Amino acid sequence: MSRSPMRREERIAVLVPVVVMFTLGLWGLDRDGMWRDEAATFQVARRSLPQIWHLLRSVDAVHGLYYLLMHPVLAVHPGEVLLRLPSVCGAAAAAGLVAALGVRLGRPRVGLWAGLLYAVTPMVGHYAQEGRSYALVAAGVAGATLLLVRAVEGGRWWPYGVVVAVTCVLHEFAALMLAAHACTLALARVPGRLWLRWGSAAGAAVAVLVPLVLVSRGQAEQVAWLTVPDARSVRGLVEQFFGPSRRVLVPCLGLAVLGALAPLPRGVSLAGVAAPLLVVPPTVLMAVSQFRPLYYDRYVLYSLAGVPLLAAAGAERVVGSARRLRLGGWTHIDRRLYGDGVALLGVVAVCCVFLVQLPLLRDDRRAAHRPDDLGAVSAAVAQRVRSGDPVLFLPSLERRSALAYPAGFRGVRDVALGVPAAESGTLYGREVGPEELRRRLEGLRYVWVVTERYALDSSWTPWNATDRVKLAVVKRDFVTREEYVRPHLTLRLYVRRQVPPSNGSN
Known part of the structure; x- marks a missing residue:
């Protein structure tokens, strides 16, 4: 296949999930009624910059960068839609970046399936419509992961360090992505010089984050309401990530396991990127929370990106097995038609997932579905x-x-x-x-x-x-x-x- 059609397929595979996620994010965005966390964003971001700085010295420093980013947004026209619109954009960007990872580490249809599956996940839709930083953090982690892959394959490391630093300052628990990225490098068996370059970029990002960590430690009473996570927490996170409905959870989990068990080649692989991103941050945060409760599912929303990537990789393995069982020769046209048909079949499967979860998505767009109004x-x-x-x-x-x-x-x-x-x-x-x-x-x-x-x-x-x-x-x-x-x-x-x-x- 010539490179030009491939590039067209890659662009389509990335842009379609972006459009779908943005459309789903706009659906019902104008619902009335902010809940308490959104209200904090709304009233703080509308203060003057000196007043915001005055607040951050005593409370909510962990959200300081987000408030500063929202300050010019809400200056345009304060209201629920503009309050939530940056989260919609963040979720759309995350969907596109998930798709881009699937394209780069797999093939266009893998990226297309992964991006679409990410877009129709209820947990993603929930935070895409909330005036808080979590959707933007998810986009930042997905972007940093893509930049990691590019850097390992010969790209520059400084963009990776910058995106990691900004994302971690946006929410400091995003720093757990570095543990996932370290596992990715270990699974890829990269040489020592790449470990050194990654360590320099990651270390610079951590150095930027340290002042925020020191300040936020003095404001720890804000998370005093958190409890020690247990088996119910794990089960709840699995349902949030893979789908609350068993009709979605079981096949999605099965495909993800199949994708995770794919043989790992030397170098960065899709499973080597997605599995650590899915497993490591929640596991580390839950383990730390056994001694000092810090875990809440939204703090690791960005790990959800590993689910659609692994599920799409698992689906691709099923397709590969089915193709190998087919008898007879293949012409160029046969392969092209087969590939298009398979890609379309995967899109239809994601549409079925969407229809199954449509009642959940619809209910989530009611103000009554939030903790308060x-x-x-x-x-x-x-x-x-x-x-x-x-x-x-x-x-x-x-x-x-x-x-x-x-x-x-x-x-x-x-x-x-x-x-x-x-x-x-x-x-x-x-x-x-x-x-x-x-x-x-x-x-x-x-x-x-x-x-x-x-x-x-x-x-x-x-x-x-x-x-x-x-x-x-x-x-x-x-x-x-x-x-x-x-x-x-x-x-x-x-x-x-x-x-x-x-x-x-x-």
Whole structure:
């Protein structure tokens, strides 16, 4: 086959997954309602650069580069679509890079199948529509992996080092890709000079990351909610990576195992790239988390790229075996028609995977599918709370709904707020101390409380002294007059108890 048609096939194999992923990412992107993590991106990225820097010194340094990248994006037109659009672009780029890896290490149809399978995976679609950095990190890791392959085959190493450094600063757990890449080099049995060049590039990237690691270690309380991963965590990750439906999981897992068991030639191979990328980062993070919990599935989203690559490689092995069993000779036209037919058959198989998982993809595009809907909270407040009414947020982080959707809270009186979020260098603002809050509450005849159901449970004890005062005072001095309950929201109107008349003499 001439090189020109091959290049055309390679371009098609890469561009089709990009277009499919971008289209799926745009589907339902304008859904209303940011959830809490998206709201953090939205309100922080809209601050001035000095205010963002002020925040990062005390909290969320791990997301600092992402906030800085989102700052000019949201300056254009703040809203849900622009908040999520960079993630759509990141997921589309990742799909194309996965396809490019399949093309370079296999053949065009392998890349086409891998890129399309990546694009229709529900976990990919989920983070493609979320205003956080994970889809961009996945694109960065896929890009760094492709640059690693090129460097080993004679390319330059500095682009690899730059992309690794930027990706790791975007999210520091992306540094685990270096362990996967080391395994790839070991499986490829590269000579010592390549190990030295890779070590120099990787070392430079790690040196760039070290200051962020030191700062984020001082902010470790942000991930104090994480738990030690167990067998359920492993099972959950397998379902997320290979497909929640058994009709997808079983054949995809079988093909991936077949692809991973392919004989490894000397040099970089598809299995030698994909298997370490899939296995090493989650395994290392889960192992470390047995001593200090740091694992969450989205932190290793980028490892998912190994699944479609291995599954496509496994499918290619099946095709090769079937072809060897065919009797008779092959003409040039026969081979071309056979190759096109096989490629089309693989695309049809991916379409079937898409149809099986379509209900999951459709449900994921509803705001109710996220952990919470801050837009719904703001709308509920707007319907019931009048301008000038006093409001308490319990706990204080419930103020995030007012920061993300301030229109619903316009004119209300935030009783506990001392210094606003942007000025205080915090995510949710700095509240007044317990005594000042008691003084402010003394003169109120009524107060609205925005909270979640768990915060009103008798067994819950706030860690924050100001939140403890809120809870104690409203329970002691007020009674509930109205209550509006939704998932992840309780809005209560408390009115002051009537003081019984004294029986003593005047």
